Amino acid sequence: MxxxxxxxxxxxxxxxxxxxxxxxxxxxxxxxxxxxxxxxxxxxxxxxxxxxxxxxxxxxxxxxxxxxxxxxxxxxxxxxxxxxLDHPHPTPPPAPPAARRAPEQPAATAAAPVHLPPPTGEPVIPGPAPTAPDVDWMAPLPSEYQQMLDAVKAADASGNLPAAEVAAKDLEDALDDAYGPSHPYTVNVVAVRANIAVRSAKWAAGLELHMRAAWLRHDQQAPREETLRLARNAHFCWKHLVAHCPKHPGTDNPAQAQQHVQDLLRVLRHVEVEPIIITTTEEWAAERLPAAS
Incomplete structure (x- = not known):
């Protein structure tokens, strides 16, 4: 039924x-x-x-x-x-001009991730953490780090993703030294690095960075939707390690997928993503990874 x-x-x-x-x-x-x-x-x-x-x-x-x-x-x-259904889907009525909005975008798929930080390298910092009102997840980086952020943006805009990754790592290290690894400034740059890794088809690095950013955001009760997007994209990166992707030949690595699957499941459960994503991870691991164990 x-x-x-x-x-x-x-x-x-x-x-x-x-x-x-x-x-x-x-x-x-x-x-x-x-x-x-x-x-x-x-x-x-x-x-x-x-x-x-x-x-x-x-x-x-x-x-x-x-x-x-x-x-x-x-x-x-x-x-x-x-x-x-035994009939076509009804045609939705047009929205009035004042209420028109951009069409709803689908969630991340195995072919094209979405909901990542923008390709400019600008950190996505979507709101204050409820338990720490003095920490603003939307605050721009302090001015003394603007030059380093500009270096990330310039390399990204020119299509030089390796240089963008190096510049982003330098920026993360500087923020880590000044504010610590869990500060929103640092965590948002980790999310930028995760984005660059995905666009470079570096799935193992993307998996680790997405998991780290999602876990740290969740522990600080950062705005939840961005935290969930990071966790979902960790799952996306892991699936690329499990199975061959025609668009990125040679990037699958079942051994690394096996190594990280328990960490991924811990993150997915910790941030409480949709149960179907956890189930999908468990099913893929059971189907594809025994030989790599």
Whole structure:
């Protein structure tokens, strides 16, 4: 029995699009979906949608397009239940001009991470920590560190990610010396380094940096949404170590994935991410990592 019985209660947006190609590959909203060995592309795509539903904490609407051109409207819930519909999804009414907003962006997928700090290298510091009102997570760095931050931005803007990483590490070390490793200034630069590592396809480094930033933010009760994004992207980096990614050949490393999986699970549980992400991590580890243990 499908979980979703009141179809009209499911919000009209977002509507995600799964495309299954004749080659057997699948994509979600244009982003390729990675599969485990022997896993059907449809199952992998639905698991991707399941994670999105979990992050929204509600069922979501999906159009699944088959290689023969047919389209199947579906409702997918966070627990993986799929409800086929016998009619297309309703067209949402246009928003009044004063209320128009940018379309909702999907959560991070295996093909393209989102919710990372911006590519300029500017720290994302989205609000004051509730238990420490004197610590402002949105405060800019003190002026004496502005030149070092500018060096990070300049290297990043020029596309020189190795130089941006070195400059960001120097900035983190300086802030660590002055304020300590847990200060918002330092932690936000750790998040910048995590972003650079992902964009450089350095998944092991990205995993460690994302885990560290998420843990430290959580312990200081920093604004939660950014903390969750960092934890989710740690999971994203770890999956790239587990399985081969066609876009970044040679970057998978099951031995490192095995080495870090327990640390990742501790972080995910510590910051209390959506249960489906923890379950996915456990399933991937059981499926792919025994040989590396």
């Amino acid at each position: 499908p979980v979703v019985t009141d179809h009209d209660a499911v919000p009209l947006t977002p509507v995600y699009t799964i495309v299954i190609r004749e080659s057997g590959e699948a994509s979600v909203d244009g982003h390729p979906v990675e599969t485990l060995p022997g896993q059907d592309a449809r199952d992998a795509a639905l698991a991707n949608i399941q994670e999105r539903a979990a992050r929204l904490d509600r069922p979501v609407r999906v159009n699944a397009k088959e290689p023969d051109g047919s389209t199947w409207p579906l409702i997918v819930d966070w627990d993986g239940e799929v409800t086929p």
